[in-house]
Amino acid sequence: MKKVFIAALLFVGMVSFAQDINQKPAREQREKLTPEQRSEKQLQKLTSDLNLDKTQQEKVKQLLAERNTKAEKFKETRKANKTKPTDAEKEAFKKEIKAEKEANDAKMKSILNADQYTKWTALKKEHKNHHRGKRDHKSSQERNQAHLQKLSTELNLNADQQKQVSELLADRSTKMAMIKKSRKDSTAQLTDAEKKAMKKQMQADHKTYDAKMKSILTADQYKKWTAIQKERKDKMKEHRKDKK
Secondary structure, eight states: OHHHHHHHHHHHHHHHHHHHTTOOOHHHHHSOOOHHHHHHHHHHHHHHHHTOOHHHHHHHHHHHHHHHHHHHHHHHHHHHOOOOOOHHHHHHHHHHHHHHHHHHHHHHHHHSOHHHHHHHHHHHHHHHHHHHHHHHSSOHHHHHHHHHHHHHHHHTOOHHHHHHHHHHHHHHHHHHHHHHHHHHHOOSOOOHHHHHHHHHHHHHHHHHHHHHHHHHSOHHHHHHHHHHHHHHHHHHHHHHHHHO
16 A cells, blocks of 8 residues: 555656646547657647757656656556555645645756746646636536536436426535635635535535435436436546546
8 A cells, every 4th residue: 555655646746747837738638648658748848838958858858757657657556456545644645745746846947947947837827727717617507507408318307307406406506616615715724623524514415415306306217317426426436547
């Protein structure tokens, strides 16, 4: 477990480094690239964006190659390991992620000149905002409407059921938005007790949501809905594994 955990730390540092410098277009994410091919693509973009000279290219290339190789090794280890980390390991994980990101930043700063480093930090910020914008691009109403249409098709909802499900989705979105805003406005870090309380509340909300859906749907529809929920959950788990 310890070896897997250390590998995870190294990998997250690599992911943060790669994402920070804004060099992974959507097309590349869909391609099955070797670590060497990925490093070369990343290097080409950095060379173009920052106007790297030959010496800088060699240093950045070495840094990228090291990170991408560690990423591949971690992905293989992660697939083979089924042990869930403890709360203490997760907390140590977060601290090491931060330290790894700072180390990567320092290495890039030592390679780049002042102007290049300023541009690189700007690229990191732009990349972060771009991905945040992608997540927030659709309004909650649009997401709810798309979700309702999908459920209507898959479960063959009648008009009355569609109305009830629509209201349920809207209510759930409002609650989630309030929680998100509260978290965003708060600068204090949550205590362990607050995290446990939040997790407990989320579980209670989920059970309430499930009960309301059960009251709206027929027995056959509810059975199909639970199967869809499980399939979606499993896909999300696999997606998170693939991203890592």
